[in-house]
Amino acid sequence: MRKIVSLMLLLVLALGLAGCGGNQNANQGKSNNTPAQTGGVAGDYILIGSLQDISSSTAAWGKGVVNGAQMAIDKINSEGGVLGKKLKLVNYDTKNDVNEAINAYNRLVNQDKVVTVMGPPTSNIGIALAPITEQKKVPIFGDFMDERATTKNDGTPWKYMFLGEPSCSQQAEISASYTVDKLQLKKIAILYNQANAYAVSHVIPFTRYVEGHGGQIVAKEIFQNTDKDLKAQLTKIKNANPDAIYVPNYLQENALVLNQAKQLGINIPIIGNNSYFYPLIDLIDKSITDVYFLNNVTFDDQEVKKFLGEYKSKFNEDAPLHAFFGYDNILVIAEAIKKAGKVDPEAVRSALENIKDVKGYTGNISIDPATHRPLGLSMWIMKIDKGKYVSLEKYLPPAQK
Amino acid sequence: MQQVINGISVGAVYALIAVGFALVYNILKFSNFSHGGVMTVSAYFGYFLASTFHLSLLVTLALTALFGGLCAVIIELVAFRRIRNSNGPLIYYFVSSITVGMLLENIITIFKGSTFYAYPGLASNTVVRMGSITIPVMNMLMLVISGMMLLVLMWVIMKTSFGIAVRAASFDVNTSKLMGMNTSQIISLVFFVSGFLGGISGVFLGISYTLYPQIGQMVVKGWIASVLGGLGSLEGAVLGAFILGMVEVYLVSTVGAGLSSVFIFILTLVFLMFRPQGIAGNVVRDKA
Numbered sequence: 001m002r003k004i005v006s007l008m009l010l011l012v013l014a015l016g017l018a019g020c021g022g023n024q025n026a027n028q029g030k031s032n033n034t035p036a037q038t039g040g041v042a043g044d045y046i047l048i049g050s051l052q053d054i055s056s057s058t059a060a061w062g063k064g065v066v067n068g069a070q071m072a073i074d075k076i077n078s079e080g081g082v083l084g085k086k087l088k089l090v091n092y093d094t095k096n097d098v099n100e101a102i103n104a105y106n107r108l109v110n111q112d113k114v115v116t117v118m119g120p121p122t123s124n125i126g127i128a129l130a131p132i133t134e135q136k137k138v139p140i141f142g143d144f145m146d147e148r149a150t151t152k153n154d155g156t157p158w159k160y161m162f163l164g165e166p167s168c169s170q171q172a173e174i175s176a177s178y179t180v181d182k183l184q185l186k187k188i189a190i191l192y193n194q195a196n197a198y199a200v201s202h203v204i205p206f207t208r209y210v211e212g213h214g215g216q217i218v219a220k221e222i223f224q225n226t227d228k229d230l231k232a233q234l235t236k237i238k239n240a241n242p243d244a245i246y247v248p249n250y251l252q253e254n255a256l257v258l259n260q261a262k263q264l265g266i267n268i269p270i271i272g273n274n275s276y277f278y279p280l281i282d283l284i285d286k287s288i289t290d291v292y293f294l295n296n297v298t299f300d301d302q303e304v305k306k307f308l309g310e311y312k313s314k315f316n317e318d319a320p321l322h323a324f325f326g327y328d329n330i331l332v333i334a335e336a337i338k339k340a341g342k343v344d345p346e347a348v349r350s351a352l353e354n355i356k357d358v359k360g361y362t363g364n365i366s367i368d369p370a371t372h373r374p375l376g377l378s379m380w381i382m383k384i385d386k387g388k389y390v391s392l393e394k395y396l397p398p399a400q401k
Numbered sequence: 402m403q404q405v406i407n408g409i410s411v412g413a414v415y416a417l418i419a420v421g422f423a424l425v426y427n428i429l430k431f432s433n434f435s436h437g438g439v440m441t442v443s444a445y446f447g448y449f450l451a452s453t454f455h456l457s458l459l460v461t462l463a464l465t466a467l468f469g470g471l472c473a474v475i476i477e478l479v480a481f482r483r484i485r486n487s488n489g490p491l492i493y494y495f496v497s498s499i500t501v502g503m504l505l506e507n508i509i510t511i512f513k514g515s516t517f518y519a520y521p522g523l524a525s526n527t528v529v530r531m532g533s534i535t536i537p538v539m540n541m542l543m544l545v546i547s548g549m550m551l552l553v554l555m556w557v558i559m560k561t562s563f564g565i566a567v568r569a570a571s572f573d574v575n576t577s578k579l580m581g582m583n584t585s586q587i588i589s590l591v592f593f594v595s596g597f598l599g600g601i602s603g604v605f606l607g608i609s610y611t612l613y614p615q616i617g618q619m620v621v622k623g624w625i626a627s628v629l630g631g632l633g634s635l636e637g638a639v640l641g642a643f644i645l646g647m648v649e650v651y652l653v654s655t656v657g658a659g660l661s662s663v664f665i666f667i668l669t670l671v672f673l674m675f676r677p678q679g680i681a682g683n684v685v686r687d688k689a
Contacts, residue, residue: 055507057615060516194659223658226618228610229414231407232653238403252517252611263528263537264403283519283611317516 049114050091061322068326098128109136123198133160139349143325146201150372157372169205176209177397186215189242193249194222202248248273255283277321291384296362298380298391328360410540412646417547418623419638421598427633428571431494437617438505443469443603469600470593477592510614518612631679
């Protein structure tokens, strides 16, 4: 027994030493023999970290974010970079796993010494990272829409967490207002993934808005990550006889719901969140129509069309919505570094808090210092009409104006 | 009534998975989770056939089934044969099968990415309507095919000399070897048939639930169905699959999806504790 314990201790010690040695080497290698003055700089590059799912269930999005970000970085670098230096993305795979993401964030801070981290578009991970940023003090700017990723329970913001698009409750309110006030649909059913923080935090404010504005929730059905056949839930919803169904989940789940609702002969409007972009249209029955969903961009915009074309020629697939997030995230981060005037996480953090009117594809982004979320970003209402996306209008509910 | 149809159509999906799964259990007495990997790879192979060559559903199914069978034979050669030759303990098979399953899933993720795909133009959404009730054609087809496969398999196992060999081998692999049977050949064939069914399941899963690298994880449902029905029993696997489908749908419509999975796993545990031989009641023997 004693022998084993001492052997283990020896092993731990050896590993520890090896680890330290490795770190030093890594740092020396990265700084190209110039003394490392400030964090975030390696040679002629300013390093921006990135945490995206590259190989698991939300990898389609993660890759979109990275590709979009790279397009922004290439553009900025070709125009001379920021503060006389070029930008470089250091991306780690989170595998859509909270623990992987935390380890990767620590690695970005401790070893790569990045100045800022572009965060994942998944709320579960954003929420888990928030308390850790308080110790590591390197800001994260990302698209985790759940409010809990940017503000604490008492309403004050997490100091180092920033959101780049309207939050869950803002988006859910836009959907709810459009359904009740504009489409005049009052009896609503909801079908959502209970295991997903993102979906859950859409449902709560949506319900609140509908019930506060003369509507009624007639059925609320849930499913889990592993459920692929939702016909039992949909049959229950059908029997509740609603005017519309609100379906705010991740893309593939939304596609399954649309197809299976069609199979069951449910022909009422479906109201969606902002996870109905490509490739959803290719996954659903071509006869499906009357699906209204939110989007951060519109295809009627010439600039957006140009971006989609460039993306396709570069990466040989249709850009997901998240490519625009990646692009806009880098624009904001670059602007913050420029404003800070130096490559220092603390200075960039202060600059991020006061970002004003950065013109991106998803709108003019201004960060509210009180919530660390964007202010007054309206969204597009889009419709799926027999195998096609149609942009309807830019919408902000009266309450958010 | 619609819920009963829903239960049967879910059961049909599980039945197809469960039979392929039970077949290997029948002879080697371990739960072959690499079956999930075979389903994933086949689903992508079928998608490749359907989208590049625009083959009809039946041709796609047939070719993919052959491909799945081949995959399973290769997996047996690579992952299980050495363990069998050295008389390794059951746990090695189990670990090896899970590893292969994950390996295939990750290979697909690397080479095909993890965007979602949909099978092109295979009429996945057509339904038969009877009054207020709708029956998805794809689920009916699955039901018919898994039923046919089961009948053919039962006939083969009960009536042909190959079947007798399989039964002998499933009783005791080593003794049959001593009796001069070529057990390796028989086991390869069993894996081929199992993979054949895995290929068919893969295509159907891809059509019904869109294509993504984790699609093979549905194998867990096949496993639960096998436990309920009786591990290693083919009729039991089908029976278990339909019971699982019905119970799931019933629970979702009464207690909701959240609790339903809890109940399903409790049910599985209860079966493992009090009736490990499952409903069909084949006595499961551990490999000596």
